[in-house]
Amino acid sequence: MNKIEHLGIAVKDLEKSNALFAQLFGTAHYKMEEVASEGVKTSFFKTGPNKIELLEATNENSPIAKFIEKKGEGIHHIAFEVDDIRAEIARLKAEGFTILNEEPKKGADNKWVAFLHPKTTNGVLIELCQERV
Ligand SMILES: CC[C@H](C(=O)O)C(=O)SCCNC(=O)CCNC(=O)[C@H](O)C(C)(C)COP(=O)(O)OP(=O)(O)OC[C@H]1O[C@@H](n2cnc3c(N)ncnc32)[C@H](O)[C@@H]1OP(=O)(O)O
Numbered sequence: 001m002n003k004i005e006h007l008g009i010a011v012k013d014l015e016k017s018n019a020l021f022a023q024l025f026g027t028a029h030y031k032m033e034e035v036a037s038e039g040v041k042t043s044f045f046k047t048g049p050n051k052i053e054l055l056e057a058t059n060e061n062s063p064i065a066k067f068i069e070k071k072g073e074g075i076h077h078i079a080f081e082v083d084d085i086r087a088e089i090a091r092l093k094a095e096g097f098t099i100l101n102e103e104p105k106k107g108a109d110n111k112w113v114a115f116l117h118p119k120t121t122n123g124v125l126i127e128l129c130q131e132r133v
């Protein structure tokens with residue numbers, strides 16, 4: 001597991017949150033991207049070395065919709081950069097973590113991604129990200 005690749009923040013209205021975080025960071029988002037398979041629309045900001053991912057649900061079954069319904073807007077997940085996502089999935093599975101998708105799936109911003117169940121990570125949803133070359 002390398003550096004934090006991004007922090008995911010669940011929001012109700014991406015346009016409004018784009019304006020709010022542009023005020024906060026003093027810079028606009030650098031891209032928006034829909035990931036239909038996840039039921040999300042994303043918007044990315046860079047603040048120094050950090051990357052922030054805002055996520056809005058695109059349907060009521062989206063994990064983001066369920067999260068906001070239950071917990072409201074806020075930090076949704078922490079994503080870590082990994083060099084070899086398949087090796088990390090195998091390692092973490094052997095360590096006893098619950099992998100939500102053992103087959104890496106296409107994420108936003110040109111990544112392969114996998115998620116660990118928060119029940120096995122002290123209540124924090126963890127995402128693994130490997131650059132898609
Ligand atoms: C891939 C595109 C993009 C990218 O970076 O490239 C993304 O990051 S997409 C992000 C959205 N996609 C996901 O989050 C996929 C992984 N998430 C899931 O599979 C589900 O959300 C899951 C399994 C974490 C929860 O789904 P479930 O249907 O079980 O919902 P519940 O409300 O019943 O939750 C069960 C239990 O987990 C707690 N929970 C849910 N979400 C989170 C969270 N984000 N952080 C911490 N805890 C979470 C929830 O409170 C329940 O706990 P309980 O004690 O029973 O209340």
Ligand SMILES: [Co+2]
Nearest residue numbers: 008053079127
């Ligand atoms: Co993410």
